[in-house]
Amino acid sequence: MPDTYMVPEVLAAIGRECSRSTSYPITASDIRKWALAVYYPAKPPQKFIDAEYATEDFDPFAWGPQKYESLLPEDDGSVIYRHGINESALGIPKWEFIVGLNGGMDCQYGVRMHVGDVITDVKSVGQWSERPGKNGLMLMTRHVSVWTNQRGEEVKRTINTGISY
Amino acid sequence: MTSVGDSIQPYVVTTTVANWNRFAAINDEFLPHSMDDQAAIAEGFPSAFGMGNMQWAYVHNMLRAFVGEDGNIITLEIQFRRPNTKGQRLSAQGKVTAITDSAISLEVWTQDEEGNQLAHGLAVVRPSKK
Numbered sequence: 001m002p003d004t005y006m007v008p009e010v011l012a013a014i015g016r017e018c019s020r021s022t023s024y025p026i027t028a029s030d031i032r033k034w035a036l037a038v039y040y041p042a043k044p045p046q047k048f049i050d051a052e053y054a055t056e057d058f059d060p061f062a063w064g065p066q067k068y069e070s071l072l073p074e075d076d077g078s079v080i081y082r083h084g085i086n087e088s089a090l091g092i093p094k095w096e097f098i099v100g101l102n103g104g105m106d107c108q109y110g111v112r113m114h115v116g117d118v119i120t121d122v123k124s125v126g127q128w129s130e131r132p133g134k135n136g137l138m139l140m141t142r143h144v145s146v147w148t149n150q151r152g153e154e155v156k157r158t159i160n161t162g163i164s165y
Numbered sequence: 166m167t168s169v170g171d172s173i174q175p176y177v178v179t180t181t182v183a184n185w186n187r188f189a190a191i192n193d194e195f196l197p198h199s200m201d202d203q204a205a206i207a208e209g210f211p212s213a214f215g216m217g218n219m220q221w222a223y224v225h226n227m228l229r230a231f232v233g234e235d236g237n238i239i240t241l242e243i244q245f246r247r248p249n250t251k252g253q254r255l256s257a258q259g260k261v262t263a264i265t266d267s268a269i270s271l272e273v274w275t276q277d278e279e280g281n282q283l284a285h286g287l288a289v290v291r292p293s294k295k
Contacts, residue, residue, distance in 0.1 A: 037187040038222035042178070045229075055229070056238050057222045062192045099208045102217030104286070106242035161244075 002095065005130045005139040009091040013125045018085040019077075022067040023060035023119040031115065034058045054113040056156070061121060071122075083160065085123055085143055095139070095164075103140060103161035110154035118150045126159050138165040167269060167292075169261050176227035176257040180249055185215045192218060202251070214248035220255070220275045220284050227257040228273070233293030239268060243286035247277075254278040259288065267291060 028051035035048030035055055048055060061082060070077035075089035088094065113119065126142030141162040147155040178184065185199045194216055197204035205213045221243055228238050249255055256276050263270040269292060274285040 033191050037191045038219070039226060040184055040187050047234075055222070055225060056241075057218070057225045059192060062194075064193075102245055104217070104242065104244035104284075105221055106240075108240050109238055 001136050002093075003137075005095070005128070005137065007093065009093065010128055013087075013090040013092060014127060015125060016090065017071045017122060017124045018075075018090075019071055019081055019121075019123045020069050021061055021065035021080070021082075021121045021123075023121075024066045026054065026058075026060050026113055026115055026117045026119070028115050030054075030060065031058065031113075051115055056107075056109055056112075058113060060113065060117075060119045065121075066118075081123070083143070084141075084162070085125060090125070097139075097164040098135065100162060100164045103163040105161070106159040108157045110156060111149065113149070113155060119147050119155060120149075122146050133165055135165045138163055167261055167264065169264060171261045173227065173231045173259040173261070173271065175259075176223050176230070177254065178223060179252065179254045180215050180219070181251055182213060184219065185213075188216060188219050188222075192216075194218065205248075210248050210250065212251040214250045217243075217245045217284070220245070220249055220257070223255065223257040223275065224259075224273050224284070224286070224288070227259060228271075228288055228290055231259065231292070232290045236293040237291045239289040239291055241273070241286065241288045243273070243284050245284045247281060247283045249275070249277075249283050253283075255283065262287075 031051040031054045032049055035044035068077060068080045072086060072089045075086045124144045126144045128142060129140045131138055143160050145158045149155055182200060189195045198208055199213055199216055202213050224243060259271040259273040261269055262272050268289050271288045273288045275283045277283060
């Protein structure tokens with residue numbers, strides 16, 4: 001375990017845009033199946049069965065984007081980073097961790113997602129930090145994800161925090 | 166009439182691999198520690214545990230019911246504190262902390278049947294005008 005994760009490569013990466021993904025058009029079936037899963041075993045509200053719009057937590061990138069491009073010159077874009085970023089293309093060391101956990105999410109919502117919408121996700125490096133824990137020094141990674149629809153309207157802006165130790 | 170200090174209707178669900186497998190299937194989130202006790206135990210947990218994204222969804226379900234048909238969730242932030250282990254009766258809960266002309270702020274959390282908080286956060290919502 002290193003003495004610090006806040007190495008120059010990490011500090012230099014903060015704020016950099018890393019990737020742009022474009023979803024397939026959202027279908028009524030996508031919206032319906034998502035609602036059935038997140039309300040299980042209860043029945044979802046009828047508006048989600050009728051797919052009037054998607055639940056806020058719906059992810060149109062769940063089974064892969066229609067188009068993916070890396071915004072990092074050091075990355076050819078051949079590997080899709082759905083949740084994270086290409087850390088090695090940013091020069092970030094490959095630390096060995098016992099476990100990686102979802103630390104939390106912070107989301108601002110804009111317009112709703114509807115059938116036919118095509119969502120674009122631009123991911124960038126947020127503010128990383130570290131703190132001591134009972135299992136040693138923990139690394140908190142933060143990735144910023146901004147979704148817009150085909151009209152350029154912001155759908156949501158999310159900061160995902162990962163915890164590794 | 167909603168007032169500061171009010172608790173909102175909780176969203177309650179017993180969580181097992183049946184919930185997590187369905188979510189894994191729609192979200193392509195097939196995590197060994199959410200499907201296999203041994204994988205979770207190897208990571209230091211007592212049993213398989215659910216995805217943070219599922220608790221995130223349950224808090225949304227609660228808030229969505231609170232804001233009503235035409236209401237909106239404006240912001241939500243959640244930090245995960247404990248794993249949602251297999252068989253827990255998970256309850257998403259919320260308490261009103263502030264009210265303005267256009268929005269309601271809430272403290273939100275998930276807890277197990279013994280009252281242990283699994284996740285905690287803040288939300289701002291715009292209730293339906295109907």
